[in-house]
Amino acid sequence: xxxxxxxxxxxxxxxxxxxxxxxxxxxxxxxxxxxxxxxxxxxxxxxxxxxxxxxxxxxxxxxxxxxxxxxxxxxxxxxxxxxxxxxxxxxxxxxxxxxxxxxxxxxxxxxxxxxxxxxxxxxxxxxxxxxxxxxxxxxxxx
Ligand code: AMP
Numbered sequence: 692x693x694x695x696x697x698x699x700x701x702x703x704x705x706x707x708x709x710x711x712x713x714x715x716x717x718x719x720x721x722x723x724x725x726x727x728x729x730x731x732x733x734x735x736x737x738x739x740x741x742x743x744x745x746x747x748x749x750x751x752x753x754x755x756x757x758x759x760x761x762x763x764x765x766x767x768x769x770x771x772x773x774x775x776x777x778x779x780x781x782x783x784x785x786x787x788x789x790x791x792x793x794x795x796x797x798x799x800x801x802x803x804x805x806x807x808x809x810x811x812x813x814x815x816x817x818x819x820x821x822x823x824x825x826x827x828x829x830x831x832x833x
Contacts, residue, residue, distance in 0.1 A: 694782060694796055694806055695775035697814050703804040705795065707732045710739060710763040714750060717742055717762055728793040730802060731766050738795060738802055740766030772797045773806065779814050782806055 706729045708717055717729060721744060731740035746765040750757040757764075773782050773794045782794055786808055796804035 692779050692814050692818050693775065694773055694777045694779075694804075697779075697806055697810050698775070698796065698804045701804075701806075701810060703796075705730055705802055705805045707736075707802070708742070708762055709733075710761065710766065712762050714747060714758050714760055714762065714765060718747055718758070721747075727807065728805075730770075730795050730805065731762055732802065736802065737800070738770055738772070738797070740768045741770050741793065741795065742766045743791070743793060770795060774798060775803065779811055779818065782811055783815070786811070 706720060706724050706726060708720065708729045708731055710731050710733075720729060721727065728741055728743035730738055731742060733739050740762070742762055742765060746767065747758075750760070750765045771785055771789050771791070771794065773785060773796055775796060775798055777785075785794060786792060792808035794806050795802055796806060
């Protein structure tokens with residue numbers, strides 16, 4: 692199964708923010724949309740960073756005043772991405788090696804979706820169940 696298959700069901704909407712937005716607003720957006728990360732884009736809609744709840748927690752550890760700062764002060768700028776053609780195994784490997792749970796999807800230099808560890812685990816479980824069903828059906832007809 693590929694990233695494209697995950698996105699066909701999930702949709703390609705991605706919550707994006709600009710780097711000058713306040714961290715407090717990002718916290719509200721994460722809560723409102725029930726998500727763990729937002730992608731930071733510039734005026735040309737190019738990806739320039741990612742902010743996850745972990746970055747917010749790290750900022751909070753420096754003191755509550757940091758919440759008044761901007762996204763640019765806490766975002767990760769070296770963003771690892773994937774494409775529609777990547778497989779579940781490809782993205783699982785990338786997330787495990789990078790120790791993060793979100794991968795923006797890029798097609799033709801444009802943000803085309805996002806997959807989270809939750810999406811990947813769900814797709815993997817469905818894949819394993821389907822293979823087990825096929826195996827049972829094969830054995831029953833053999
Ligand atoms: P997460 O596990 O996704 O909550 O993110 C953990 C850390 O990795 C945070 O500092 C994020 O900013 C960063 N991060 C999340 N996703 C990515 C990504 N695709 N590429 C690079 N860094 C990321």
